[in-house]
Amino acid sequence: MRIHLIAVGGAAMHNLAIALHKKGFEVSGSDDVVYEPSKSRLDKYGLLPAEMGWDENRITPDIDAIILGMHARIDNPELLKAQELGLKIYSYPAYIYEQSKDKIRVVIGGSHGKTTITSMILHVLNYHQKDFDYLVGAQLAGFDTMVKITDTAPIMVIEGDEYLASPIDRRPKFHLYHANIAVISGIAWDHINVFPTFADYVEQFAKFIETITPKGTLIYCEVDEELNQTVLKSTADVEKIPYGVPAHEVRNGVTYLLPQQTPLNVFGDHNLMNLNAAKQVCAKLGIAEEGFNEAIASFAGAAKRLELVAAVNQTNIYKDFAHSPSKLKATIHAVKTQFTDRRLVALMELHTFSSLNKQFLKEYSGAMKDADVAMVYIDAKTFEQKKMQPLTEADIKEAFEDDKLLFFDDPTKLETYLKSLNYHQTNLLLMSSGTYAGLDLPKLASELKTN
Known part of the structure; x- marks a missing residue:
């Protein structure tokens, strides 16, 4: 070929x-x-x-x-x-389907958590030495590439996002895979440049359910009310399996799954729900709960998903891909509740087309309220590159509904301010799908005051 x-x-x-x-x-x-x-x-x-x-x-x-x-x-x-x-001209999702149409296709969809759920499934399958192909949206430890396609693997695990397939195929990518086993992690409006209304966006998930192969399986987050309603309205001939936050407890900053007391390297309700979705998928693929728990205990997380950059004394520095309102809220809440005895300094970079749109910006209302110090950074050049009207500090504070929120558009001033704070018993959380103003994160971590 x-x-x-x-x-x-x-x-x-x-x-x-x-x-x-x-x-x-x-x-x-x-x-x-x-x-x-x-x-x-x-x-x-x-x-x-x-x-x-x-x-x-x-x-x-x-x-x-x-x-x-x-x-x-x-x-x-x-x-x-x-x-x-x-x-013959294919979009990459169409070609992935072409290469996997004789396999069991597991497709992970949803507005958030896709990469983490996919990564967890791959980790467990790999731990139990299963033969599988995959497509995932981040580089994972132990995996040479983000895509693997063979003739022999009976399973393909696919991270399926809702963005468009190609310039000449305007369907969302996850509509093209025709899942045998599908996951929807939640629905939170994104990609405003393609789906201008929330209703338009929700419709893509309703259509995704219709693309599941007849007698297939839909695993969905029952905590998400919009998703619940979408699933209830669907008449697709599929098995529907709901999931939520599994039983757990937090001791000394470590989360344990109950009742087996399995210690985890990840934390937060959103990650626990991701874990539960992965567990349901693995059960469908023949891996029982005991085998899943044994494997997931060594899962260290996906790159840039609450990734621990440094830990010094009583200070942890995390970077996270969070950029949408729902991801922002979930990530901040996770760090704050995992370390109840520590303050939280949170910085997010507004970077995507949706997040820089003044109409969409109001979706961020209250998104950073759980942080003790909240900061928003925008690279001024981003507006020029995307040919968008610049946002002001007043716009940001009004949208986030937070007068105490700090705004930066100068990377030097941002770095100076970060270094001026005392991080004794304080975690620093950096959230962006961009470059964090070009910050050298390991170097920054070494220069912070922690006592």
């Missing part, structure tokens, strides 16, 4: 290129620019394009399939040439 990937530098796309190369396919790719870590990883496997930019001469009739990344435009010259030649 000869495969060409247009916009090969994306996180999912470059991992797919590597996975197909490992499978023995002849793989080529193109992009206008490739950043790290994609650049080094593609180069390692001899897949980095020799020249950047688009060239229609790369597209020849002997190519078996074109995989089109979301970064490409509809007038991309390579895409136009492929269409002219009548080649």
Whole structure:
């Protein structure tokens, strides 16, 4: 098989290129620019394009399939040439389905927790030496790539998000996988640039349920009222399994699953619900509760999901991918309740299109109220890059409904302020899908005052 990937530098796309190369396919790719870590990883496997930019001469009739990344435009010259030649053109989720249609497909959907649930399932399957393929949205310890595709694995575990599949396929990605076992972790409005109303957004999850294979399984979070209503309204021919927060207790900053007293490396109600979703999936795949608990005890968490950057005396520094209102609330609440004897300094970076939209910003009302010191940072250049109207400090305080909230748009002033605080018996939580103002987090951790 000869495969060409247009916009090969994306996180999912470059991992797919590597996975197909490992499978023995002849793989080529193109992009206008490739950043790290994609650049080094593609180069390692001899897949980095020799020249950047688009060239229609790369597209020849002997190519078996074109995989089109979301970064490409509809007038991309390579895409136009492929269409002219009548080649098969797939979005990456469509091609994932093509490669997994004879397997049991486990698809993890929801507005939050997808990567963590998927990571937990992979960890447990790996612990019990099961053969499986996967697609996950973060680099995981013990896994060389974020995508694995083989001919032999009977199972494929897929992190399925609701963003669009490709420039020419405007369906949400998770609609294309046709799950045998599906998870929905919750519904909290996101991607306002694609789904302009909450009703539009909710509809994507209702449609996702309809794509589950007949007699398949839907595992869903019953704590989420909107999701509950969506599941109740569905007439899909599927088994419906609800889940919530499992029985547990917290002792000396460590969470234990009950009744087995299984110690965990993760914490917070949102992570415990993620764990419960993963447990239900693994049960469907033949791993009983005892085997699941044995495996999950060594799960250290997914990258950037409440990831411990440093621990000094009575101070922990965490970084987290949280950027939407629901994720922000859940993450802050988790750290605050896990360490009841410590203050919490919380910084979040408004970075995504939705979070910088003035209409959507009001969704953040009260999102940081549990923090003892709350800060919001915006890189002023972001508005220029996204061609959006800048937000002011007044806009931020009004939306968050928090007069004490601190606002920064200068990274130097932000770093200076962070270093000026005393972190004795205080945790620092950094939340963003961006770069935290370019902060060198390990260096910052070493310079904080903790006594």
